[in-house]
Amino acid sequence: CQYCHEKIVGSILSSGKKFYHPRHFLCGGCNCPLNGKPFFEIEDQPYCVTCYNDQHGVKCAFCNEFITGEYITVLNKNWHPDHLRCCECNEPINSVIEEKDGKIYCHKDYQRLFGICCNKCNEPILSGGYITALDKPWHVDCFVCNICNKPFTESGFFEIDGFPYCEKHYEIASQCNFCKTKIVDNKKIKVGDLFYHPNHVFCTCCKKAIS
Ligand SMILES: [Zn+2]
Ligand SMILES: [Zn+2]
Ligand SMILES: [Zn+2]
Ligand SMILES: [Zn+2]
Ligand SMILES: [Zn+2]
Ligand SMILES: [Zn+2]
Ligand SMILES: [Zn+2]
Ligand SMILES: [Zn+2]
Numbered sequence: 001c002q003y004c005h006e007k008i009v010g011s012i013l014s015s016g017k018k019f020y021h022p023r024h025f026l027c028g029g030c031n032c033p034l035n036g037k038p039f040f041e042i043e044d045q046p047y048c049v050t051c052y053n054d055q056h057g058v059k060c061a062f063c064n065e066f067i068t069g070e071y072i073t074v075l076n077k078n079w080h081p082d083h084l085r086c087c088e089c090n091e092p093i094n095s096v097i098e099e100k101d102g103k104i105y106c107h108k109d110y111q112r113l114f115g116i117c118c119n120k121c122n123e124p125i126l127s128g129g130y131i132t133a134l135d136k137p138w139h140v141d142c143f144v145c146n147i148c149n150k151p152f153t154e155s156g157f158f159e160i161d162g163f164p165y166c167e168k169h170y171e172i173a174s175q176c177n178f179c180k181t182k183i184v185d186n187k188k189i190k191v192g193d194l195f196y197h198p199n200h201v202f203c204t205c206c207k208k209a210i211s
Contacts, residue, residue: 016044027051075099088113118142119162134162145169147193161190176200 001008003024013025013035020026022035028042029051040052047055057066062083071078074097082092086106098110105113111124118125119136120143131143144151145166158170165173173193175182178200189196201210 015039015041015046018044029054072097074104075102120144133157134159134164136162147173160195178202 001021001024002018003020003026006021008019008021011022013020013022015025023033025034025046026032027034027039027048028045029047032048034046034048038049039046040049040056041047042052042056053066058071058078059065060067060071060080060083061077062079062085065080067078067080070081072081072084073079074084081094084093084097084104085091086093086109087103088105088109091106093104093106096107098105098107100110100114107126108124111126115124115126116130116137117123118130118139119134120138123139125137125139129140131138131140133143143164145157146160146163147169148166150166152164152166155167157164157166158174159165160170160173173195175195176188176197177191177194178196183195183197187198189198189201191201198211199209202208203210
């Protein structure tokens, strides 16, 4: 027996490569009897769960309980996988973990708050491809003609006020929808997807100019 150094006759308990009388199978920390109880081994020495946790246990930063299974380490703290939550939406984070200023975010909220947003739909651009055009980021599916929402062909796109237009709709969008002449200076009024000279916006009902 590792404890009393007497020969063991009868039942033997072991921890690592060391053997004990069952009554001498004691916790290396608090000396409580461990016969029949759960224990942990540290360098062949058995320890009760409490003593083991005190020295080697991993506590969850959210619930303050010891973690027995898997855990995640973020910001030098350990977390139950279910207890690592986004500080914005409070949902458990199961994919990409983002950190900023000591706070933890899910990928979606991080992108929404700090990431890049699509110039058309204003939604965050998550992982995956995007297009940088007209000095702005766009979802691949969002970089389309501002009027017909169709992607551009070989003829390319034309810009009005930072938005792309196909050739056909550029013609329409760059002229006044009332007088059908080109709007040359930047003084134009946008109504829906169409443009007007400032003095060519009329109410459909009473035909009066709207200023
Ligand atoms: Zn003994
Ligand atoms: Zn103990
Ligand atoms: Zn926890
Ligand atoms: Zn979130
Ligand atoms: Zn978009
Ligand atoms: Zn178009
Ligand atoms: Zn006009
Ligand atoms: Zn009117």
